[in-house]
Amino acid sequence: MSDLARLRELSNTVCIVGVDESDEIGTVPGKSQLTLHVEAITNAARDAGIKVSDIDGIFTAGQHSPATIGEAIGVVPRYVDGTTVGGCSFIIMAGHAMVALYHGLCDVAVVCHGESGRSGVGVSPRRDTALPGQFEFPYGFGGAPTYFGLITTRHMHEYGTTLEQWAQVAVSTRKWAALNPKARNREPLTVKDVLDSRPVVWPFNILNICLVTDAGGAVILTRADRAKDCAKKPVYVRGAGEGSEHVMLTQMRNLTFSEATRRSGEKAFAMAGVKPTDFDHIMLYDAFTSGPPLMLEALGLAKRGEGVHFFAEGRSTPGGKLPINTNGGGLSYTHSGMYGIFPIIEATRQLRSECGARQVPNTKLSLVNGMGGMLSAAGTLVLSNDGGR
């Protein structure tokens, strides 16, 4: 069997059957991150119409190991995965869950997240800082904006992209947030507002940078045959891909073109049998306004330097031809720290037509792409609401 045939064999074998956030998202000082995590799992199980005790595969990233989550929800899992390569880990692990389900290593998988990113309740950071501690922190680096800005400045140098164009991404995303009752920031936003907001690390002002919130999220998957018995219309995982290039930004081969994202997208599109231009709905991890345009370029939806045009021309906004980040994104909806679970939740809701005022009509094929670190790792999902290949 060819490599492509092996990939294609996985396509549409597994479905997302349940999604939800924690009971509250935003500023939740009264709950530990373990509570946010468990709330999301129980809510997603209810959404799927399954019992929590049916879960036998646990896929989670960050401070909670899958063992911690199994214990917390009273499950002795048959399969665990704790791949932690940044915020896209949940997107990657939806692909891992697909493989485990396909091979019968588990029957009901939960990909789940809980993080008290804003309030810091029940948080105990532990990280190997030997390399950044020597080569980065003495210079003032530390915190994502001090790294992603370097990517952004270089892109401006090579392609002539501008502060106004980055600001358009925030403006477009806010238009969607205005239609999402769960979004944190919903008031109208202009390019001037972004340009006039508080400078943090040039080329970023505060409105170029994602929110910091408390939130949990969970996604439940099962094989397509079993998905038909769940409460809601299944959403098919038609393709999945992943990539990981670097951790230290000095090791990124090309600062303006994410190799991890390119590889992740190519694998997902090959598995799904789709072209980059086939999508009618897109979710891109937006920790910074420059992130989504660069992802569009690495995924092959835009030429290099031209990803910003999707946002400047109104294509990405409500009523536009290619809606992007319809939940309001990390920029305006929520961003707990590892945001990757939330674009999967939104794509699923869109494909189920559950989104009310922000519903994209006739959505059939959705692209979910996320980054870990500074475009260091990537995960891609191709999701659809019909099982046809």
Add this chain to the structure above:
Amino acid sequence: MDLERPLPTPITPECRPYWDGAREGKLMITKCRACGKPFMYPRVSCPFCASRDIGWVQASGRGRLYSFEIAHQILNKAFKVKTPVVLAMVELEEGPRLLSNLVGIAPDPKQIRCDMPVEVCFEKLTDEISLPMFRPAGGAR
């Protein structure tokens, strides 16, 4: 002593020659003896050919400003240098890239340009630690 910056911590055994060199005003980098390619950060295995035969060489200290930012706030409380500060990624003429600060120029995006030539200089933090920094090449600007 009241330091303006966090000291490099922890200095790992693999990186010790880098800091020993910096104390003497030398920018030391690792180089693979098998394939001949220099690289940073220091590792026991060459990232290009996986050889374990790694040595140290002194870099020229010249390079170009690959990218930069102007930090108006620094999250790390141990960093007390007055902002705005220019955060820089420098590509050495030998190839490896380093993060650093660009000094000797106004923190103004209209004056600083990607690819401008830069050269290393050292800021003594303690008797043990000097930090490699970069300034516009030729010193004048």
